[in-house]
Amino acid sequence: MELNEILKGKEAFPGIIHETPGGGIVVSTFDSIINWARSNSLWPLSFATSCCGIEMMSTASAKYDFSRFGFEVARASPRQADVIIIAGTIVNKMAPVLKRLYDQMADPKYVIAMGACAISGGPFFYNTYSVVKGADHIIPVDVYIPGCPPRPEALLHSLISLQEKIKMGMTREQIRGDFKTV
Amino acid sequence: MIQETEIIKDTTHLGDEGEMVINMGPQHPATHGVLHLVVTLNGETIKKIEPHLGYIHRSIEKMCESLTYRQFIYVTSRMDYLSSHINNLGCALLIEKGMQIEVPERAKYVRVILSELTRIASHELWLGAMAMDLGAFTPFFYAFREREMITDIMEDTCGARLTMNYIVPGGLMYDIHPDFQKKVKAFIAQFKSKVTEYEDLVTNNIIFQSRTKGVGILSAEDAISYGCTGPVARASGVSCDIRKLFPYEVYDKVEFDEVIETAGDSFARYIVRVKEMNQSIRIIEQLIDNIPEGEFVGKTKNVLKLPKGEFYTRVETARGEFGVYIVSEGGTTPHRIKFRSPGFSNLSALNHMAAGSKIGDLMATMGTLDLVIPDIDR
Amino acid sequence: MTNEAIKEFITAILPTASFDETGEWLNIQIESTQLLTLAKALREGETNMNYLFCLTCVDWKTHLTMVYHFSSIQHRNSIVVKANLDRNQPSIETLSFIWRTAEFHEREVFEMFGVQFENHPDLRKLILEDEFKGFPLRKDFEDPINMIKL
Numbered sequence: 001m002e003l004n005e006i007l008k009g010k011e012a013f014p015g016i017i018h019e020t021p022g023g024g025i026v027v028s029t030f031d032s033i034i035n036w037a038r039s040n041s042l043w044p045l046s047f048a049t050s051c052c053g054i055e056m057m058s059t060a061s062a063k064y065d066f067s068r069f070g071f072e073v074a075r076a077s078p079r080q081a082d083v084i085i086i087a088g089t090i091v092n093k094m095a096p097v098l099k100r101l102y103d104q105m106a107d108p109k110y111v112i113a114m115g116a117c118a119i120s121g122g123p124f125f126y127n128t129y130s131v132v133k134g135a136d137h138i139i140p141v142d143v144y145i146p147g148c149p150p151r152p153e154a155l156l157h158s159l160i161s162l163q164e165k166i167k168m169g170m171t172r173e174q175i176r177g178d179f180k181t182v
Numbered sequence: 183m184i185q186e187t188e189i190i191k192d193t194t195h196l197g198d199e200g201e202m203v204i205n206m207g208p209q210h211p212a213t214h215g216v217l218h219l220v221v222t223l224n225g226e227t228i229k230k231i232e233p234h235l236g237y238i239h240r241s242i243e244k245m246c247e248s249l250t251y252r253q254f255i256y257v258t259s260r261m262d263y264l265s266s267h268i269n270n271l272g273c274a275l276l277i278e279k280g281m282q283i284e285v286p287e288r289a290k291y292v293r294v295i296l297s298e299l300t301r302i303a304s305h306e307l308w309l310g311a312m313a314m315d316l317g318a319f320t321p322f323f324y325a326f327r328e329r330e331m332i333t334d335i336m337e338d339t340c341g342a343r344l345t346m347n348y349i350v351p352g353g354l355m356y357d358i359h360p361d362f363q364k365k366v367k368a369f370i371a372q373f374k375s376k377v378t379e380y381e382d383l384v385t386n387n388i389i390f391q392s393r394t395k396g397v398g399i400l401s402a403e404d405a406i407s408y409g410c411t412g413p414v415a416r417a418s419g420v421s422c423d424i425r426k427l428f429p430y431e432v433y434d435k436v437e438f439d440e441v442i443e444t445a446g447d448s449f450a451r452y453i454v455r456v457k458e459m460n461q462s463i464r465i466i467e468q469l470i471d472n473i474p475e476g477e478f479v480g481k482t483k484n485v486l487k488l489p490k491g492e493f494y495t496r497v498e499t500a501r502g503e504f505g506v507y508i509v510s511e512g513g514t515t516p517h518r519i520k521f522r523s524p525g526f527s528n529l530s531a532l533n534h535m536a537a538g539s540k541i542g543d544l545m546a547t548m549g550t551l552d553l554v555i556p557d558i559d560r
Numbered sequence: 561m562t563n564e565a566i567k568e569f570i571t572a573i574l575p576t577a578s579f580d581e582t583g584e585w586l587n588i589q590i591e592s593t594q595l596l597t598l599a600k601a602l603r604e605g606e607t608n609m610n611y612l613f614c615l616t617c618v619d620w621k622t623h624l625t626m627v628y629h630f631s632s633i634q635h636r637n638s639i640v641v642k643a644n645l646d647r648n649q650p651s652i653e654t655l656s657f658i659w660r661t662a663e664f665h666e667r668e669v670f671e672m673f674g675v676q677f678e679n680h681p682d683l684r685k686l687i688l689e690d691e692f693k694g695f696p697l698r699k700d701f702e703d704p705i706n707m708i709k710l
Contacts, residue, residue, distance in 0.1 A: 046211050049238050050556045051263040053215070054307070054344055058333075061326035076211040092706070093689050094216060094237045097208055123257065126710040127248045128241040129696055129703045130688070149344050236687040244696055248710065279584075406610050406633070409661030420633070427636060492583055492640075494614070494629065507629075509618050518697075520616040530664045559687055 014167070031169060038082075038108065039166035041070040042159075045081035047101065049088030052115035055149040056087045064152035069159055078104040083162070085155075086141075089117035089124060090132045102139045108171060112158055113141045116148045123148065140172065200224060208237045214311060214548075215555030226540050231533045239559040246519045251277055251486040252351070254519065258506075259345040261521065262557035264304040265499040267296045270349040272497040275430060276506050277351040278480075279495060280488040286477045289353030290431045291469050295366065296336075296348070297497075298462040302373070303332040304500035305455050312452075312549035313384055316393060321384050328376065331369045335362065351486060353479035366470050370463055377460070385456065394448035398535040398547030401446055408534070409527035412502025413458065414551060417443045417450035424498035436468045451550040487514055501525055501552055525558040561635045566607060573601050585638050592626070592643040596653045599628075599641075603658055608632045609639070612655065615665035617673045619699050624650050624673060651676040672697040 014036050015028025048056055059066050066072065075081045078101045090098060102111070113135050116122030121133035135141060142165065145158045165171060202223045208216040216237035222230040242261065246254040255273045259266040271293055278285060310325030333343045338359040340346035348355050384390055400410070405418040415422050423440045425433045441457040443450040488510040496505045502524025509518040528551050536544050563586045570577050574594050580587040590598055602609040614629035624645040631638035645652060654677040655662040666677045667686040674695040677683055685692065694701055 047209055049216050051260055051344055054263060057307075058326065058330070058343075061330075062323045063326070063330045074211075089238060089240055091237065091239055093239065094208065097237070101209060123260065124240045124242075124245065126708055127245045129244065129701075129706045130239050130241045131706075133708075151343065236689065239687045241696065244701075404660075407660045409611065409613060409659065411613075422633070494584070496613075503613065505614055505629075507614060507616065507627075518616075518618045520614065522614045526664060527661050530661060534660075 032167070035167050035169055039163040042082045042110070042162070043073045043075050043080065044071055045078055045084045045101070045105070046074045046076055047084055047086060047098075049086075049090070049094065050117070052087035052117070052149045055152055056085060056114065056155065059152040059155045064156060066156060066159060069156070069163070071159060078102075079106060081105060082108070083110040083112060085112045085114055086118040086135045087114045089122065090135050090138065091130045092132060093130070095132050095138050098135070098138050110143075110162060110166070110171065111135075111139055111141045112143045112145065112162060114145045114155060114158075115150060116146060119144050119146065142171070201229060214553055217553065217555050217558075221541075221544075223541070228536055228539055228541065228544060231536055231544070233529055233532065235555075235559050237559070238556045240556070242560045243519055243521065246516060248515055250514050251488060251516070254516070255350070256345075256347045258521070259347060260556065261560060262499060262501065262504070262523065262525075262554050263344055264307060264554060265300050265501065265504075266345050267293075267300040267349060268497055268499045269504060270347065271297055271431075272495055272499075272504050272506050274349050274351045275497065276493050276495040276508060277486060277488065280491075280493045280508075280510070281351075281482075281486065283352050283482055284480045285353050286480055287432075287474045288476045289478050289480070291473045292354060292358055292478070293349055294431050294433065294436075295466055295469050295473075296340075298465050299332050299335065299366070301500045302459050302462050303329050305459050306332075308455065308500075308552045309380070309384070312552075313390075315545050315549045316390065318384070318387075318390070321380070324376070324379060324383070328369075328373060331365075331372065335365045335369065338362070338365070350479065352482040353477070355479075357478045358473075363470055363473070366466065370467060370470075373459075373463060380456070385452075391449065393542070394452060394546050394550070397448045397539065397543045398550065399445075399447045400531060400535050404531065404534060405446075408531040410502070410531055411524050411527065412498070412500070413451055413454045414502065414528050414531070416441060417454045418446040419444040422503070424496050424503055428496065430495075430497065432469070436465050438462075438465050448546045448550040455552070485514060487512065488516070496522075499524060501554065501557070502528060521560055523557045523560065525553050525555070529553060529558055561607060561632075561637060566637075566639060569601075569605060569607060570598065574598055583640075585640050587640045587642060589642050589644075592645055592652045595626075595641075595643055595655070599655055599658055602630060602639075608634050612659040612661055613638075615655075615662055615669065617669045617675060617697075619673065619697065621699055623647050624675065626652060626669075626675070628655075645675060650674060651678060653678050654680040656680060671695070674698070 014032035015026045018025045113119050118135040121131050124131045125133060143158045143162050145154055147154055204221050206219040206221060208218045218234040220232045221228055242257055255270050258269040258273055262269055306325040306329045310322035313321035336346055337343050339362055340348035400418050402419045405415040405420050411422050419442060421442060426440050438461045441454050443454055490510060490512040492509050494505060494507045496503050504524055505522030507520040508516045511517045536547050566586060567579055570588060574590060578589045609630040609632045611631045611633060613631055616627050618625045618627060624647055626643045626645060628641040654666055666680055669675050670683055671685045671688050672695060
């Protein structure tokens with residue numbers, strides 16, 4: 001079947017396509033189709049605290065466009081967002097705000113920690129009294145991006161890794177089996 | 183029971199009958215960082231604005247007391263990250279003044295060119311972000327197109343796009359890239375051809391003009407009393423450009439105008455910044471062909487020790503006057519560092535400017551103040 | 561205005577002020593109780609010091625010192641005024657009725673060093689959390705939980 005030959009190895013759409021005259025039939029599992037749909041349209045929450053936020057804005061603009069991957073619609077409200085990109089340092093005063101935003105997001109939700117400050121406190125690790133040494137003290141993180149600030153290509157690489165992680169079914173909720181509806 | 187009524191009594195001082203108290207931020211698409219504004223409204227008219235700061239307070243002043251004089255410069259890049267070269271330049275100037283270090287001419291010329299490029303990049307981002315706050319999405323992409331050209335030049339020469347630690351006490355860290363002059367000239371040619379685009383799209387737009395003219399007026403006496411510097415004060419008629427009043431590096435050898443408007447409203451602040459970009463281009467044009475040959479860094483010891491005493495330098499960043507004040511006891515680390523940030527004083531004038539206007543006008547006023555919150559909280 | 565003229569002007573108002581010209585600008589050392597009279601005279605007198613551009617505090621381990629940087633736009637010069645405070649009960653007059661910029665600066669010095677400003681319209685914490693204990697920028701501030709020493 002010619003179409004299968006073309007699609008083999010590209011895996012643009014999860015499933016086996018059977019050619020029939022007048023159309024085709026696709027056979028797949030619901031999990032892989034839902035994961036495919038979820039990963040290709042993740043909506044980020046605009047949450048930029050400091051310098052890494054500028055690199056996130058650069059990634060959104062025309063040179064390193066991230067709307068090619070479906071991330072263009074940056075929502076301001078956490079109820080409508082899927083992924084929260086923590087770009088910047090988290091300090092003790094901001095930590096309850098971050099926790100509240102994360103709790104308000106609806107499942108399934110993903111977290112990307114961008115920059116050295118969000119991974120571990122970064123350049124503000126020693127001798128500071130107000131910096132949280134890593135955003136994963138507050139909320140669970142899926143992808144870590146090192147850099148100070150990371151290049152826009154690094155942010156795109158991490159978004160693609162998050163997409164692959166979702167397509168392979170390795171997100172936290174799927175491992176726990178939480179969103180299997182009975 | 184008694185405790186509940188006490189708590190309720192405590193919070194009613196926030197508003198009277200018919201007034202509503204709302205929170206803007208800290209997570210908000212239009213606050214340019216994490217600024218929490220507690221706004222007391224009567225209908226849609228603002229009665230009082232109170233900024234709550236501290237959501238990005240990284241205790242920089244305490245941290246710098248245990249860093250050496252070569253190490254603390256990298257932290258100032260991250261305070262006002264849109265003028266990172268100019269902040270580094272302020273710290274380097276202070277150490278050079280305190281230790282009497284000679285800076286070669288080549289380094290001075292390149293430092294000024296990089297400062298002016300940073301100023302243009304910061305104003306470009308401000309233009310895009312402010313237009314986006316007012317609802318126009320297109321100028322954001324156009325502004326980033328020019329900004330990407332500048333970050334490309336910075337990446338070739340300095341190695342980083344946003345927080346480059348390239349200016350060190352004594353000069354520069356490495357020599358400039360061989361393509362530096364060619365790329366800067368290409369950028370100048372492109373910028374000049376696109377200025378008319380910005381004029382047509384934003385400046386002459388009737389909606390933009392009616393949203394910003396007459397909004398957020400700040401008089402000259404109030405600007406001085408609130409300690410405002412930079413484009414905010416220059417739009418109210420106060421002449422306060424550090425590059426003209428107390429020139430440093432080679433600013434006394436170049437010709438440029440200090441842009442002053444007298445209206446004091448948001449449109450005047452917008453015009454001042456756009457004209458400042460043109461003046462920066464003029465400065466770069468005068469310097470780019472005449473970079474002298476020679477060393478790029480002066481002779482310094484490896485371990486820097488400022489003599490005992492107090493030192494203060496001021497430079498003109500894209501937001502206003504940035505001052506560094508060091509009290510030194512003669513050791514390798516400072517006894518006390520204070521960073522006088524321009525946004526701190528500019529923000530204190532917000533209540534005065536916006537009380538009595540509507541919420542839509544508040545967005546226009548805050549956009550033209552050009553606040554970068556990590557600079558305020560330090 | 562030259563340094564000599566400023567020195568004469570100030571000695572006429574406060575005979576006990578002492579001067580120090582080793583640095584870049586003229587440093588004036590006064591008592592903390594004399595601050596308000598000197599500030600009013602500097603603003604309204606012939607020195608025209610209308611810009612207060614830096615207000616901070618320095619912790620020497622035996623006492624605190626308030627440092628004020630003034631500058632004049634007409635005359636294009638700057639001076640520095642210093643006042644020593646007692647470490648256990650630091651208190652000084654507020655300048656926020658003369659220069660409105662002092663409101664925010666004094667709130668910051670209040671929370672970082674613990675200096676009480678008399679007659680300040682709204683003296684509360686500005687940058688730190690409301691429940692924060694201690695004065696971080698003092699030299700004897702210890703926080704074993706948050707501060708990781710190198």
